[in-house]
Amino acid sequence: MSLVVYILTVFTMLGATDAQPMAEATRGIAGHVTIEVEQGMLRGRPDLDLDSPLLIRIAAVHSRPEGGFLFDLEFLGTQPGVFDLREVLVFSNGASTAQLDPIPIRIVSHLADHSASDLAMTMPPESTLRGGYVTLLIVIGVVWILVPAIVITRRLLRPRPDPIVTPRGPTLAEQLAPLVEAAADRQLTIPEQARLELLLYWHWQAALQLDESRPEAVARLRRHDDAGQLLRTVESWLHDPTTAAPTRDDIKKLLLPYGHVSTGAVS
Amino acid sequence: MNDSVVDMKSSVPGNSFAETVRTTVGRTVVGQEVVVERIMIALLTGGHLLLEGVPGIAKTLLVQAVGRAVDLQFKRIQFTIDLLPSDIVGSEILDTNTGNFRIHQGPIFTNLLLADEINRASPKVQSALLEAMQERKVSIGDATYELPAPFLVIATQNPVEQAGTFELPEAQLDRFMLRHRLTYPTPEQETEVVRRGLELKLKRQGDGAVPMTAFDAIDDSSPFHVKDLTSAMEAVLNVHVSDVFMRDCVELVTLTRSHPDIELGCSPRAAIALVQASRARAFINGRNYAIPEDFLALAEDVVLHRMRLTYEALAQGRRGEDVLSDLLTALA
Numbered sequence: 151m152s153l154v155v156y157i158l159t160v161f162t163m164l165g166a167t168d169a170q171p172m173a174e175a176t177r178g179i180a181g182h183v184t185i186e187v188e189q190g191m192l193r194g195r196p197d198l199d200l201d202s203p204l205l206i207r208i209a210a211v212h213s214r215p216e217g218g219f220l221f222d223l224e225f226l227g228t229q230p231g232v233f234d235l236r237e238v239l240v241f242s243n244g245a246s247t248a249q250l251d252p253i254p255i256r257i258v259s260h261l262a263d264h265s266a267s268d269l270a271m272t273m274p275p276e277s278t279l280r281g282g283y284v285t286l287l288i289v290i291g292v293v294w295i296l297v298p299a300i301v302i303t304r305r306l307l308r309p310r311p312d313p314i315v316t317p318r319g320p321t322l323a324e325q326l327a328p329l330v331e332a333a334a335d336r337q338l339t340i341p342e343q344a345r346l347e348l349l350l351y352w353h354w355q356a357a358l359q360l361d362e363s364r365p366e367a368v369a370r371l372r373r374h375d376d377a378g379q380l381l382r383t384v385e386s387w388l389h390d391p392t393t394a395a396p397t398r399d400d401i402k403k404l405l406l407p408y409g410h411v412s413t414g415a416v417s
Numbered sequence: 418m419n420d421s422v423v424d425m426k427s428s429v430p431g432n433s434f435a436e437t438v439r440t441t442v443g444r445t446v447v448g449q450e451v452v453v454e455r456i457m458i459a460l461l462t463g464g465h466l467l468l469e470g471v472p473g474i475a476k477t478l479l480v481q482a483v484g485r486a487v488d489l490q491f492k493r494i495q496f497t498i499d500l501l502p503s504d505i506v507g508s509e510i511l512d513t514n515t516g517n518f519r520i521h522q523g524p525i526f527t528n529l530l531l532a533d534e535i536n537r538a539s540p541k542v543q544s545a546l547l548e549a550m551q552e553r554k555v556s557i558g559d560a561t562y563e564l565p566a567p568f569l570v571i572a573t574q575n576p577v578e579q580a581g582t583f584e585l586p587e588a589q590l591d592r593f594m595l596r597h598r599l600t601y602p603t604p605e606q607e608t609e610v611v612r613r614g615l616e617l618k619l620k621r622q623g624d625g626a627v628p629m630t631a632f633d634a635i636d637d638s639s640p641f642h643v644k645d646l647t648s649a650m651e652a653v654l655n656v657h658v659s660d661v662f663m664r665d666c667v668e669l670v671t672l673t674r675s676h677p678d679i680e681l682g683c684s685p686r687a688a689i690a691l692v693q694a695s696r697a698r699a700f701i702n703g704r705n706y707a708i709p710e711d712f713l714a715l716a717e718d719v720v721l722h723r724m725r726l727t728y729e730a731l732a733q734g735r736r737g738e739d740v741l742s743d744l745l746t747a748l749a
Contacts, residue, residue, distance in 0.1 A: 372710060391705075
């Protein structure tokens with residue numbers, strides 16, 4: 151029996167001498183291992199984080215003259231145990247490294263079992279953005295667009311108030327007619343005479359569709375074949391001290407066409 | 418249209434006075450009939466005139482030609498920022514021969530004073546001139562001197578190049594009976610101006626010569642003299658103003674004080690100016706009574722510089738002319 155144990159022990163020691171020595175590192179302290187790879191470039195798995203039992207970094211890559219690469223790997227274990235570094239490595243094209251020879255490492259802990267320790271000393275954030283930052287931006291953008299869209303839509307859908315109807319001012323004809331009638335019955339007051347004279351000017355300007363300014367139109371109307379005679383006669387009555395005051399019949403006769411005029415009726 | 422029917426009282430001498438002045442001035446200045454009429458109105462009423470227009474449209478030439486036509490003494494002051502009141506009014510000068518002070522009368526002692534670019538002078542100088550315009554007398558040292566009669570100031574303002582100018586406030590603008598805006602001549606008139614320029618010869622001085630200018634071409638013969646102008650001024654005072662006409666003028670001025678687009682309306686001086694200017698216009702047009710055409714033609718020149726639009730109206734692009742048009746329509 152003791153012979154069998156001896157033979158096994160020697161065999162094991164010989165086997166151990168031929169195999170790759172297992173790298174060892176203390177939990178939380180970086181360990182190093184160098185491997186030779188001919189199949190291509192390696193990189194660490196991109197999905198590892200602080201919760202992964204093993205983190206890895208490719209510290210250096212050396213190209214060999216006879217082909218292949220020497221990778222200087224730096225690993226850090228967060229949990230004690232034996233691991234294979236192939237599990238945390240991939241080829242640069244994302245392919246699995248299962249075809250490589252095993253790269254065993256051991257992570258040991260010098261702390262007592264069940265002793266509490268936080269390797270990364272990370273504190274959970276007081277609040278987190280559920281759904282992430284991009285989602286938050288999208289939500290803000292949607293609200294940003296929705297608010298004016300809702301406001302505009304509500305305004306468009308709101309029943310329009312009835313248009314404010316401003317009372318129509320009296321037309322020139324409506325202003326002129328009572329003055330003409332009054333002039334036939336009685337002596338007009340000074341303001342009435344002034345308004346009658348100017349209304350006759352404005353009436354003729356509208357009737358003849360003279361687009362120029364009031365002063366230019368008045369100067370033109372005084373020289374007009376049809377309007378001029380009437381306007382100059384009224385002007386003479388009202389302003390020329392040498393002209394005899396007109397009789398009621400004169401006024402009636404002169405203003406007769408204007409008693410029932412409508413704007414534009416006179417051509 | 419019947420253009421021959423203009424005014425029925427063409428026998429009134431104003432027509433010949435105006436026509437003669439127009440003809441005389443027309444030999445020197447092409448077009449600008451309305452401005453000549455406004456200057457004559459200012460001469461006949463003793464009011465002062467503010468002309469606004471870009472440089473080079475014969476403002477100075479026009480005023481000098483009108484002054485020459487009525488045989489008035491003419492002086493011109495170019496207003497600048499460093500002008501002093503004493504440069505206009507005059508000052509006391511120590512006579513080294515006698516050891517006494519003597520009075521040096523400034524250019525304001527004239528019949529017709531052209532104050533060129535009045536807004537370029539400091540407010541102190543503007544005030545000195547405007548005070549003299551109002552009172553028609555000036556004080557130099559301890560003595561007060563009457564200005565010659567007639568005395569008329571025609572000031573000009575350049576609407577462009579406003580940097581470094583002092584805009585006349587409304588209260589001082591009110592001293593001007595009329596403010597008229599000159600426009601460019603028509604292409605036909607401008608062609609005539611150029612043609613006349615080609616006819617100018619050399620002015621010889623000894624063996625040398627300089628090219629003549631339009632000022633050298635002003636007709637020296639004065640068909641009228643100061644006494645003729647005085648007679649014409651008396652005739653203007655006899656032009657009849659009816660109650661209806663007076664109501665129109667007063668009502669127009671009153672409306673400027675209640676229009677929503679007007680911040681500052683016209684003073685009673687505007688109504689006085691409107692009636693007086695209308696009388697002169699009636700006289701010039703050969704009438705012995707004023708008619709609505711007179712005040713309508715003059716309303717813009719009398720009213721616009723005396724009123725100030727509200728900020729809101731200006732922001733809406735309203736112009737004084739637009740508001741005046743509203744007022745004229747509202748008169749009836």
